[in-house]
Amino acid sequence: MRTQVLVIGGGPSGLLLSQLLATQGIDSIVLERRTKDYVLGRIRAGVLEQGFVDLMDQAGVSARLHAEAIEHSGTLIAVEDDYFRVDFQHHTGTPVLVYGQTEVTRDLYDAREAAGGAMIFNTENVTIHDAETDTPYVTFTTDGQDQRIDADFVAGCDGFHGVSRQTIPLSVRREYEKIYPFGWLGILSETPPVHHELIYASSHRGFALCSMRNEALSRYYIQCSLSDHPEDWTDAAFWAELKRRIPKEFSDRLVTGPSIEKSIAPLRSFVTEPMQWGRLFLCGDAAHIVPPTGAKGLNTAASDVHYLFQGLKGYYQDGSEAGIDTYSQNALARVWKAERFSWWFSTLLHRFPDQSEFDLKMQRAEIDFLRTNEAAQNAMAENYVGLPY
Structure with missing residues (x-):
């Protein structure tokens, strides 16, 4: 088999890239290690930046x-029994949208299937050469048969544990x-959200x-020990x-109400550089x-897709390699800003085991500064709704 762009990973980023390429007549094949039902069963984030929404429009x-x-x-920022609101619309003129990642993935699968897009599931022993x-x-290997696909480019959208990064x-x-x-213990419950906006x-x-998925499905999290297990927490204890x-x-x-899903997610910040090697792009x-x-x-995955799509479009339509040659540089410039914001917001709100009394006073002062300073709220709002591509 041969294709122009081979996409490894049938999650939202791989599917979105494949769909965007199809709008420009660029051929792709998507390889997925699991089944479609498994991918659609994963519970993930649901806050979308406008840039992501624009890509979905474009696709x-x-x-x-x-x-x-x-x-x-x-959104609301609460400290003990008090809280204040950061108004995204006031500071940026742009809202965010709450729409579950599962629904994004379902929409993309429907679109690829309707267009006859090539997708191969249950792939094993994937190796990039x-x-x-x-x-x-x-x-x-799939269905016990060894397969080979030649391509102009390979897009590694296969997650932290995938083969793409390890190939570099x-x-x-x-x-x-x-x-x-620490980690986050999260539950999903068929209950109305406690507030119409997120509360941090x-x-x-x-x-x-x-948080929430819709008006009848809520998502709640609490900081917990990394040694905890979901079964350690009854629903009553969580609430x-x-x-x-x-x-x-x-x-x-x-x-x-009863939880319909309960899990613990560890928290990490991670970046690999570069995000491309030859004709492999992460x-x-x-x-x-x-x-x-x-x-x-x-949302950072979506910005990667944007830069890679633009680079590939330029290559196939104009014969220009400028976009693919600068993909890693362009993507990482935005990634590190998103990493900075996520690190800052995490350190602002969590309790760390080694915090001194001085550290706690500084943390509280930082929150108070955010509460009272227009420029600080503006900076937070700009980052939360998404920096421009």
């Missing part, structure tokens, strides 16, 4: 998003990482986040702890991870 797959997404023009040359190819030699790539000393809460007991960490005004009206979690505090994971 022609945004109709349901615009019909069902919840627009958020601001000759990526540093002009003739890369990928071998893999250690002599070429450099990795930067920060591991946070900092308390002496630790961080909490009140009781969440109520202790958010202002009484909201805890009094919190609607609780997108999304294959190249970088952010703590979920700033809702940047899916």
Whole structure:
């Protein structure tokens, strides 16, 4: 088999890239290690920057998003029993949209299937060959059969544990990482959200986040120990702890119910450089991870897709290699800004085990500065809704 662009990874970034390429008549094949049902069963983030929405518009797959997404023009920052609001609309003129990553992925699968896009599932032993040359190819096994696909370019959209990043030699790539000393215990419940916007809460007991997927499906998180396991927490214990960490005004009206999903996610910041090697390009979690505090994971993947799509479009339509040659430089410039914001927002709101009394006073002063300073709120709003591509 042969294609112009071979996309490894059938998550939202790989599917979005494939769909965008199709709008320009550029052929692609998507390889996915799991089944479609497995991919659609993964619970992930749901806050979309305007840049992501624009890409969905450009790909022609945004109709349901615009019909069902919840627009958020601001967010609440709570400290113990007090809170204030950062108004995104006032500071930037731009809201964010709440629309689950699962729904984004479903829309993209529907679009690729309707267009007859080539997707191969249950792939094993995926190996990238000759990526540093002009003739890369990928071998893999599916249904017990060995397969080979030759391509002009390979897009590695296969996540942190995928093969794409590992294909780049250690002599070429450099990795930067920060591991946070806590995780997030999250539950999904078929209950109405406690507030129509997200609530980020900092308390002496630790961080909490009140979020949602839609008007009848809520997503809540609390900071927890890395040694905890989901089964250590009953639903009743979770709800009781969440109520202790958010202002009484909201805890009094919190609607609780059985969890339909419960998990613990560790927090890390991670970046690999460069994001390209020859004709292999890394997108999304294959190249970088952010703590979920700033809702940047899916959105930074989308910005990677933007830069790679523009580079490939220029190559096939104009014969220009400028966009693909500068892909890593352009993508990393925005990635590091998203990493900075996610690191800042995480350190602002969480309790760290080694914090001194001085550290706690500085943390509180930083939150108070954000509460009272227009420029600080403007900077936060600009980063939260998404920096320009």
